[in-house]
Amino acid sequence: MNGVVIGGTRSGVGKTVATLAVIRALEAAGHTVQPAKAGPDFIDPSHHTAIVGSARGSDGSRNHDRERVSRTLDAWLEGIEGLRRNYARGDGDICVVEGVMGLYDGDRSSTAMVAETLDLPVVLVVDASAGMESVAATAVGFERYAAHAGRDIEVAGIIAQRAHGGRHERGIKEALPDDLTYFGRIPPEPDLEIPDRHLGLHMGDEAPIDPATLDEVAAGVRTDRLLDIAREPPTVDPGDPGLAREKRVAVARDEAFRFVYPATMERLRARSEVVTFAPAAGDDVPPADGIYLPGGYPELHAATIADGPVLATLRDRAAEGVPILGECGGMMALAESLMTVDGDTHEMAGVLPAEIEMCDRYQALDHVELSARESTLTANANGSLRGHEFHYSDATVGADARFAFDVERGKGIDGEHDGLTEHRTLGTYAHVHPESTAFDRFVDAL
Numbered sequence: 369m370n371g372v373v374i375g376g377t378r379s380g381v382g383k384t385v386a387t388l389a390v391i392r393a394l395e396a397a398g399h400t401v402q403p404a405k406a407g408p409d410f411i412d413p414s415h416h417t418a419i420v421g422s423a424r425g426s427d428g429s430r431n432h433d434r435e436r437v438s439r440t441l442d443a444w445l446e447g448i449e450g451l452r453r454n455y456a457r458g459d460g461d462i463c464v465v466e467g468v469m470g471l472y473d474g475d476r477s478s479t480a481m482v483a484e485t486l487d488l489p490v491v492l493v494v495d496a497s498a499g500m501e502s503v504a505a506t507a508v509g510f511e512r513y514a515a516h517a518g519r520d521i522e523v524a525g526i527i528a529q530r531a532h533g534g535r536h537e538r539g540i541k542e543a544l545p546d547d548l549t550y551f552g553r554i555p556p557e558p559d560l561e562i563p564d565r566h567l568g569l570h571m572g573d574e575a576p577i578d579p580a581t582l583d584e585v586a587a588g589v590r591t592d593r594l595l596d597i598a599r600e601p602p603t604v605d606p607g608d609p610g611l612a613r614e615k616r617v618a619v620a621r622d623e624a625f626r627f628v629y630p631a632t633m634e635r636l637r638a639r640s641e642v643v644t645f646a647p648a649a650g651d652d653v654p655p656a657d658g659i660y661l662p663g664g665y666p667e668l669h670a671a672t673i674a675d676g677p678v679l680a681t682l683r684d685r686a687a688e689g690v691p692i693l694g695e696c697g698g699m700m701a702l703a704e705s706l707m708t709v710d711g712d713t714h715e716m717a718g719v720l721p722a723e724i725e726m727c728d729r730y731q732a733l734d735h736v737e738l739s740a741r742e743s744t745l746t747a748n749a750n751g752s753l754r755g756h757e758f759h760y761s762d763a764t765v766g767a768d769a770r771f772a773f774d775v776e777r778g779k780g781i782d783g784e785h786d787g788l789t790e791h792r793t794l795g796t797y798a799h800v801h802p803e804s805t806a807f808d809r810f811v812d813a814l
């Protein structure tokens with residue numbers, strides 16, 4: 369699958385909207401697009417997933433008929449081979465990879481590292497709202513910096529963000545040197561703003577950009593030029609399809625539990641039967657050999673979750689020794705209590721000895737590395753596990769708390785440990801990527 373990387377000069381330059389416009393433009397031209405996101409974030413990919421597959425070809429037909437979930441590409445979490453495998457499992461004739469932060473930012477997995485690992489060309493999104501020739505100068509700087517940074521990447525050209533048509537656009541195009549291609553512009557347009565909340569933008573299904581507006585914007589993207597530069601990464605075996613599906617895993621999936629890497633679902637589905645349930649809609653946990661509670665926003669649905677049947681069932685299953693994994697928001701539901709920013713305290717499942725309190729700012733936001741202390745559910749061949757933490761909540765743990773991990777980098781639950789464990793239940797602030805193999809261990813432990 370050919371691909372391109374949409375990199376930015378900085379965070380907040382408009383990469384997500386540019387990426388959505390590129391996806392939409394390529395689909396309108398008849399292509400089947402696999403979206404992807406550099407870095408561990410769950411939110412931007414939800415916007416890709418919400419928009420992909422919704423464009424219609426010029427004959428009015430849909431280009432494909434199934435949901436195409438945006439893939440997470442992180443060189444540090446997945447490793448070089450893992451990242452290439454994850455890419456290779458994508459589905460489409462072209463992959464559009466949205467970068468993270470500025471092109472070179474991030475010492476463990478920058479957009480530039482992802483582009484280099486996959487040998488994909490970079491299209492740079494440059495803010496053109498207050499510049500013309502300077503837009504070109506910025507692009508030249510980003511191109512030249514690759515050699516200085518020792519990154520073997522090609523900055524192929526730019527998308528001008530917040531650029532008007534006519535004189536403004538002409539000025540930018542004329543200023544670009546021959547080796548930088550103009551791939552189009554995104555107009556200054558207030559309807560393209562995606563609303564924020566704690567942890568980032570609203571999710572794609574909650575705050576969709578009006579598709580008609582996006583289509584107008586997509587008309588400014590030069591798909592012919594993008595297709596010219598798109599190329600294929602080094603080939604890699606996409607990995608084994610998995611074992612027999614003897615076991616059943618129940619996965620919470622709703623507005624409260626929504627931070628799930630597609631690779632995680634694939635890994636679970638390849639090795640077990642997956643049933644989903646929606647605690648925020650009042651669902652109970654279906655019968656299963658193991659339970660996975662991903663992160664999300666349980667604090668926004670705490671009263672509904674507390675009133676429903678799910679917490680009592682989690683408590684019973686945990687005591688029966690059913691393996692349960694809760695990541696961040698999932699761990700919060702397994703804790704004793706959850707206090708929201710309004711000061712309301714809700715009782716949670718009470719499996720793990722922690723009281724959770726929502727704060728009004730980030731308590732952690734970074735990659736994490738954990739080493740296993742005692743656990744059947746975790747750790748790869750090196751005894752370490754890589755993940756990502758981002759949350760506003762803080763946990764106060766009881767003196768009797770038992771932890772599965774020491775924190776090698778990051779914050780974990782108390783600054784030194786992560787992975788509260790009781791019975792065969794594990795709660796982490798880390799979101800683990802399946803390429804760091806925790807999920808194989810989890811499924812094996814069923």
Ligand SMILES: NC(=O)CC[C@H](N)C(=O)O
Pocket residue numbers: 567627662663664665666667695696697698757758759760761762
């Ligand atoms: N990453 C998550 O699952 C976040 C959980 C919760 N919304 C918090 O901010 O703490």
